[in-house]
Amino acid sequence: MSFAERFEAFACEGDTIRYEAEGFIITARIVADDCPDAPDQRQDGFWPSLYKDAPGFIGPGNGFRQRFAEAQAKAEAVMEAWRKGEWFYCGIVLSVARDGVELDRHAASLWGLECNFPGTDNSYLTVVADELLPEALDAGRAAASRLAATVTGWAAP
Structure with missing residues (x-):
């Protein structure tokens, strides 16, 4: 159906x-x-984090700074589009x-x-x-x- x-x-x-x-x-x-409520208020982990106990933790490993920067840019773009x-x-x-x-x-x-x-x-x-x-x-x-x-x-x- x-x-x-x-x-x-x-x-x-x-x-x-x-x-x-x-x-x-x-x-x-x-x-x-x-x-x-804005997206970052509705969703735990909306903003990326480098801290392992934070909801938005991007994970360890090689290239974590690059992954963090990409995730941060994506989150900012999503917020701007919502605004x-x-x-x-x-x-x-x-x-x-x-x-x-x-x-x-x-x-x-x-x-x-x-x-x-x-x-x-x-x-x-x-x-x-x-x-x-x-x-x-x-x-x-x-x-x-x-x-x-x-x-x-x-x-x-």
Whole structure:
């Protein structure tokens, strides 16, 4: 079970892909993460370190100064791109509908994902959407069952 569509290599908030199964239409959408924390505040070890007990330790061995300099330059470039708004954190939110009726607007989600991160193609966003599909489909089935039971209850004498 996976989306045939893929999120684009450059994605924007609100972009969607769709999947159909068992009469349900599942839509995955990109939603901007409302947490304002910068990348170096969200990720232990974001900044490289030469200290072995630090989260960003680059490891011992030959060429450690060169590896440290490269890792430092990469971290600085990632921070600068984030500050310029070239990439952002997002959530992938799946909704479920059937016969034009939205059954669950937030059937499944995962947050804190990097969208348009430097050097990536956003393929991970589709992978996440694929992984959330079973949960969303279960939520859709449950919502449809509740709705059917409610409607049946209305029709009862």
